[in-house]
Amino acid sequence: MDIYQLLHSHLGNALRRRAFKSPWTYRILRQAVAAQKKHYPWQAAHRLLLNTIDQTAAAFLQKGPVVWHNVFFPVEILYGLGAIPFAPEAAAVVATGLGIGGEALRRAESDWVSSEACSFHRLAHGCDREGYFPPPGAVVCSSHLCDTAPQSLATVAAYHEVPFYLLDVPHRQDAAALNYVARQLKSITFSLVASLSLEWEGERFQEAIVHSNAARERLLAVNRLRQQHPACIRGEEAHSFIYPMLAGFGAATSVEVYGQLAAELGRRYREQRRAVPEEKARLLWLHLRPYYPNTIFHLLEQEAGAVVVFEEMSHVYWQPLDPERPFYSLARKVLSHHGLGPMSRRIAAILSMVDAYKAGGVIHFAHWGCRQSTAGLRLLQDALREREIPFLNLEGDCVDQSKYAPGATRTRLEGFLETLL
Amino acid sequence: MSHLMGWLCHYTPVEILTALGYTPYRLLGREGNNPRATTYLLGNLCPYVQSCLEAAIRQELPPLDGVVIARSCNAMIHLANVWPHYGAGGKTIVLDVPRRLNEDAIFYFSQNLRQLAVEAALAGQQRLDEKRLWAAITWWEEQRTTWRRLLTRRAAGEEPPAGKEIIEGLSRWQTSPNLREADKLEEVITRPAHLLRGKAPSQPRLLLVGSILPWELITMVEECGGLSVFEDSCNGRRLLLNPTTTAVGEGDPYLYLARLYLESPPCPRMVSDREKRRRYWAAIVDQFPIQGIIYHVMKFCDAALYDFLDLKVFCEKRELPLLRLDGDFSGGNRGQWQTRLEAFLEMLEVR
Numbered sequence: 023m024d025i026y027q028l029l030h031s032h033l034g035n036a037l038r039r040r041a042f043k044s045p046w047t048y049r050i051l052r053q054a055v056a057a058q059k060k061h062y063p064w065q066a067a068h069r070l071l072l073n074t075i076d077q078t079a080a081a082f083l084q085k086g087p088v089v090w091h092n093v094f095f096p097v098e099i100l101y102g103l104g105a106i107p108f109a110p111e112a113a114a115v116v117a118t119g120l121g122i123g124g125e126a127l128r129r130a131e132s133d134w135v136s137s138e139a140c141s142f143h144r145l146a147h148g149c150d151r152e153g154y155f156p157p158p159g160a161v162v163c164s165s166h167l168c169d170t171a172p173q174s175l176a177t178v179a180a181y182h183e184v185p186f187y188l189l190d191v192p193h194r195q196d197a198a199a200l201n202y203v204a205r206q207l208k209s210i211t212f213s214l215v216a217s218l219s220l221e222w223e224g225e226r227f228q229e230a231i232v233h234s235n236a237a238r239e240r241l242l243a244v245n246r247l248r249q250q251h252p253a254c255i256r257g258e259e260a261h262s263f264i265y266p267m268l269a270g271f272g273a274a275t276s277v278e279v280y281g282q283l284a285a286e287l288g289r290r291y292r293e294q295r296r297a298v299p300e301e302k303a304r305l306l307w308l309h310l311r312p313y314y315p316n317t318i319f320h321l322l323e324q325e326a327g328a329v330v331v332f333e334e335m336s337h338v339y340w341q342p343l344d345p346e347r348p349f350y351s352l353a354r355k356v357l358s359h360h361g362l363g364p365m366s367r368r369i370a371a372i373l374s375m376v377d378a379y380k381a382g383g384v385i386h387f388a389h390w391g392c393r394q395s396t397a398g399l400r401l402l403q404d405a406l407r408e409r410e411i412p413f414l415n416l417e418g419d420c421v422d423q424s425k426y427a428p429g430a431t432r433t434r435l436e437g438f439l440e441t442l443l
Numbered sequence: 444m445s446h447l448m449g450w451l452c453h454y455t456p457v458e459i460l461t462a463l464g465y466t467p468y469r470l471l472g473r474e475g476n477n478p479r480a481t482t483y484l485l486g487n488l489c490p491y492v493q494s495c496l497e498a499a500i501r502q503e504l505p506p507l508d509g510v511v512i513a514r515s516c517n518a519m520i521h522l523a524n525v526w527p528h529y530g531a532g533g534k535t536i537v538l539d540v541p542r543r544l545n546e547d548a549i550f551y552f553s554q555n556l557r558q559l560a561v562e563a564a565l566a567g568q569q570r571l572d573e574k575r576l577w578a579a580i581t582w583w584e585e586q587r588t589t590w591r592r593l594l595t596r597r598a599a600g601e602e603p604p605a606g607k608e609i610i611e612g613l614s615r616w617q618t619s620p621n622l623r624e625a626d627k628l629e630e631v632i633t634r635p636a637h638l639l640r641g642k643a644p645s646q647p648r649l650l651l652v653g654s655i656l657p658w659e660l661i662t663m664v665e666e667c668g669g670l671s672v673f674e675d676s677c678n679g680r681r682l683l684l685n686p687t688t689t690a691v692g693e694g695d696p697y698l699y700l701a702r703l704y705l706e707s708p709p710c711p712r713m714v715s716d717r718e719k720r721r722r723y724w725a726a727i728v729d730q731f732p733i734q735g736i737i738y739h740v741m742k743f744c745d746a747a748l749y750d751f752l753d754l755k756v757f758c759e760k761r762e763l764p765l766l767r768l769d770g771d772f773s774g775g776n777r778g779q780w781q782t783r784l785e786a787f788l789e790m791l792e793v794r
Contacts, residue, residue, distance in 0.1 A: 133752070134751070134752060134755060134767075135748075135752065136740070136748040136751075138487070138742060138743055138748060139745060139748050139749070140745075165542050165714075168517075169516055169517045169712075169745040169746060170745045170749075172542070172714040172715075173711075173714055173745055173746060173748070173749035173750075174749065176714045176715070176717060176749075177749055177752060177753070180717065180753070186715065187715075188542065188543055188714060188715040190541050190542045190543045190548065190715075192539040192541070192551070192555075193514050193520070193537070193539050194539055194555075198551060198554045198555075199539075199551075202541075202547065202548075202551040205547055206547070209547075364523070364524060364537075365521075365524040366524075388485075390487070391487070393485075393487065393488050393517045393518065393521070393743065393745070394517050396485050396487070397484050397485050397488045397517065397518070397521035398484075398521050398524050398525070399485060400482070400483045400484070400485075400525065401524060401525065401528070
């Protein structure tokens with residue numbers, strides 16, 4: 023069962039804002055999820071859901087200082103400080119799953135947040151103003167890849183009257199850029215310690231770096247297994263594991279989740295348990311996917327046998343961190359992102375994924391409002407055409423269900439599949 | 444023949460280009476739709492950037508030795524990606540501009556500017572001499588001072604030159620291929636000063652805000668009976684920067700330039716500098732007795748979309764009327780703008 027469907031089934035009907043602030047909600051939810059363990063096709067997904075519930079509970083019950091962050095900020099810092107990270111973009115996905123997206127988007131519109139802005143941030147704005155999100159003690163945000171996140175999160179910080187710390191990430195990857203980012207990371211870390219009255223514990227900070235490396239190793243193991251033929255996990259299932267990639271590095275729980283996923287995948291490969299009965303094509307998925315009920319993956323994977331064997335968001339683009347030089351190595355991680363800098367870097371990374379996962383086609387989900395991901399597609403399209411790899415730019419919206427046109431989407435997917443199969 | 448070097452974002456230190464022997468030439472886009480540019484850059488991207496690319500594809504630009512593209516926002520980043528493939532010929536030089544203001548950012552920006560001087564150098568040119576750079580800095584500062592003096596005359600409201608004339612003059616100033624000829628320059632800057640309106644009329648005094656303000660909008664505001672007394676945009680007052688407290692000719696010129704540009708009135712992209720931007724608005728409203736504000740939101744400009752929200756809060760606190768007009772830089776929307784402008788100005792006159 024899909025994580026978001028499950029959450030909705032537990033919370034959706036009786037959803038009230040105050041329910042989020044009640045410890046009973048999380049206790050009941052946790053027990054309900056725990057009891058259904060055997061119904062989960064992937065135990066790693068079950069574990070991930072339990073961890074997410076715990077982290078959400080900690081944020082809403084204010085068990086510590088809650089720090090909002092965007093999904094590209096190196097959260098190892100927040101885990102290392104003992105703060106509770108809260109990613110509004112990721113929470114917007116949960117809100118979509120819970121069916122409160124429409125209400126939140128309407129609220130954002132009434133607050134004059136333009137419909138031209140990214141709907142993840144519009145939705146997060148609405149959820150925040152409607153009281154669905156835990157109030158932040160501080161807000162941190164990196165400037166790379168997305169123009170909306172710094173603007174949106176600075177607005178949140180001003181609204182809640184809490185400190186806002188921007189990590190300014192340049193596009194060059196030279197020594198000057200590395201030093202510039204590393205100095206900022208250090209400054210943000212100690213500014214958080216001061217503004218949130220946290221206790222600096224060097225050992226805990228190092229532990230977060232170690233956890234990050236361990237999670238990275240396990241994710242690499244998962245990715246190596248996914249390169250095998252035929253696929254043993256459907257893309258729709260694998261997409262559920264993006265969350266730790268965006269908000270979980272530095273936490274011990276992400277090590278567990280990826281470890282368990284690697285173990286389960288390994289077992290399935292040994293047992294030859296295929297993702298679909300007959301794998302007819304292998305696809306690479308770029309950017310994110312829609313998080314409201316839709317038939318895209320069902321049509322691709324279960325009807326047509328075209329398995330999404332990898333998604334760009336799970337690509338490990340950075341080298342292991344050095345616990346002795348945490349800020350410097352986190353800066354290197356930030357600057358290593360393949361989406362940063364000239365488009366040629368992203369194209370090279372995507373072509374390497376095509377080769378590694380033996381993908382015969384590429385689908386890019388063009389989320390409305392995400393100019394970072396979509397604007398440079400022409401160059402990518404040209405590069406793929408040169409390699410004779412079919413490419414589909416599927417336009418839509420990840421969280422705004424009103425933008426989903428099932429008929430038109432099916433037509434485009436079927437047309438694309440015809441070129442593949 | 445002068446070597447023209449194109450530039451777009453107002454965080455581009457034109458002094459370096461001048462010192463290297465170029466005539467900096469601002470790309471200000473073109474009127475009309477951008478059908479060719481949208482095949483290379485998707486449709487929901489900044490229309491100004493699309494418009495500049497369209498002008499290059501249609502070969503409407505003068506011959507350029509190259510273009511400096513500041514990676515100041517996502518749209519510029521993508522323009523830098525496609526320009527070498529589909530834009531005008533010549534060099535494509537990209538410049539990282541920090542999004543925050545502190546000593547670290549100033550130092551980092553100064554290093555990028557030093558790199559810019561190396562990358563932009565003409566073939567066979569020696570390393571840029573610092574004396575030449577200081578001379579260029581002085582030259583540009585003199586012109587900006589003249590402009591600032593002219594624009595400040597609108598503060599008291601005695602002899603306000605029209606906003607339309609100011610924007611036209613600034614456009615000519617940024618795009619004149621003969622900018623280095625002193626007499627031509629004098630003519631460009633002083634022309635608006637000769638077109639004074641005389642005694643300030645009793646029209647509503649307006650602050651116009653936007654990432655880049657379309658010339659048509661300012662013209663229409665004044666045709667409808669408003670008085671544009673301040674244009675907070677990168678083709679308006681922000682372009683003129685603010686003088687720094689550091690003395691010209693002393694120390695590292697790159698550090699001087701980095702400070703000059705980053706410390707000047709911030710563009711909405713400087714997200715961690717919002718408080719400074721609010722103070723800037725407050726100073727304008729007080730110094731130029733502003734009665735109403737018009738925000739031109741460029742379609743798909745994420746910085747402007749959120750900057751507007753901040754200005755809205757500011758206006759609510761100061762009880763200042765605010766009008767939002769959306770535009771796509773194509774010269775369209777005239778009918779809708781006019782209707783809304785007339786209603787807004789009527790409301791201001793009643794107040």
